[in-house]
């Protein structure tokens with residue numbers, strides 16, 4: 222692994238850094254070539270850690286991300302293979318705690334790109350004073366491989382292009398559209414929860430201790446939360462854009478989801494995966510990429526054709542017409558579908574399973590929720606749409622404590638930003654430490670780490686603006702926020718209406734939860750026990 226890592230690093234350095242240097246700047250060239258050669262000699266004789274120091278020095282000289290007339294910035298040293306990308310994306314919780322020693326504003330690296338981390342509501346406000354003009358760095362500073370799958374998705378576009386594409390993709394997810402779909406969302410959630418017993422049977426009902434005499438459904442069973450709840454948000458979201466799907470389409474979509482998951486490691490490793498020429502280094506990985514990209518395109522071509530043949534107009538067909546009319550590109554269409562479904566698969570599973578886990582682990586919260594649901598059974602759709610309920614507060618509290626990304630998706634401002642005296646250069650990527658805002662922030666008081674949904678009862682919405690981040694900031698809010706909220710609350714409501722839920726497995730010695738290993742978001746790797754509530 223070490224030799225692979227250094228190989229990846231060297232390649233990244235040579236292939237990626239060189240072409241971006243301005244050839245007119247002789248000093249930079251001399252520095253780069255000299256340091257690269259010195260790096261080669263040192264790595265042969267002194268090992269990796271010296272090489273990291275050298276790379277750190279080079280990238281800091283090439284682009285420190287801050288202006289020299291402001292205060293100096295600190296931060297972790299550049300590390301092999303890709304700066305802090307792996308730590309930031311896959312180990313965010315631990316790194317957020319570790320890196321706070323660098324102060325309220327610090328710098329990390331994504332390949333050779335500097336990224337500035339801000340941690341306070343004050344700096345968040347400064348950064349978002351011109352959020353309508355913010356840009357998104359190309360491919361989120363992750364490189365070419367990611368770009369082939371998501372590079373042109375609406376979430377990574379900027380300026381007028383972003384505004385235009387957003388108006389095309391947004392209609393089925395607007396608030397009114399999501400409310401209009403509430404009947405479907407609610408009834409599908411109900412059906413899904415009623416089938417959980419069958420799912421458990423398929424997953425080996427290890428501790429089934431009773432059988433419902435009328436339907437032969439286990440009254441008590443355990444489930445692996447991530448595996449059990451993953452498909453529901455996936456297929457429900459797919460239904461919004463594709464309409465009714467055949468069984469074969471569902472199978473194909475799930476198969477593509479597995480292929481997409483297998484690409485994840487290459488999104489973050491860097492090195493050869495940052496450039497198209499990387500295919501000469503790892504042909505197998507690039508073949509996997511081609512297989513997914515082609516499969517994804519063909520699957521959409523087929524779905525459009527079958528719907529058109531039946532005369533069915535679903536959002537996919539409308540998006541396709543925009544593509545045929547030349548208003549969007551095929552990549553923009555397919556990458557945005559990927560963002561909504563594939564990249565989002567882990568996101569919605571994360572949100573749903575944390576909400577269930579945290580409610581299950583707080584008996585009083587669970588009891589209050591069950592009482593509230595029982596009192597609203599006759600007007601469930603209206604109840605799910607409200608945001609002044611205990612259910613909604615549970616949802617928000619779980620998003621507060623367990624954000625899907627500890628370090629937010631980065632943005633850049635067109636002007637220099639002054640964060641605590643540190644002057645960040647225009648167009649430099651800024652990311653927010655979401656845990657610093659949502660949890661460590663003094664705004665949340667001494668019990669900020671506890672799961673206490675009732676805290677939202679007394680907080681004014683306007684006070685949350687820079688003290689809580691759940692669906693993004695400023696102008697770049699989540700496109701699926703209304704629908705996502707409704708679908709999560711619908712499953713949670715039906716689950717706790719039917720079952721007493723208990724977390725039985727997935728805790729570490731320190732009481733915290735085990736985190737799922739195969740995902741790019743920190744999902745709880747827990748098992749939950751569901752015991753049917755007896756209803757008279």
Ligand code: HEM
Pocket residue numbers: 375376377387394458560561562565568569572620625629630691692693694697698699700701702704705706709
């Ligand atoms: C309930 C769970 C969800 C949460 C917590 C969530 C959260 C987020 C966050 C934090 C962002 C980043 C905003 C930024 O750029 O700063 C985002 C963007 C986005 N989300 Fe979601 N999301 C959820 C569900 C969904 C669903 C169900 C969809 C399906 C349509 C979706 C589609 C998108 C898209 C397309 C973007 C990019 C928006 C843009 O930049 O215009 N999300 N989401």
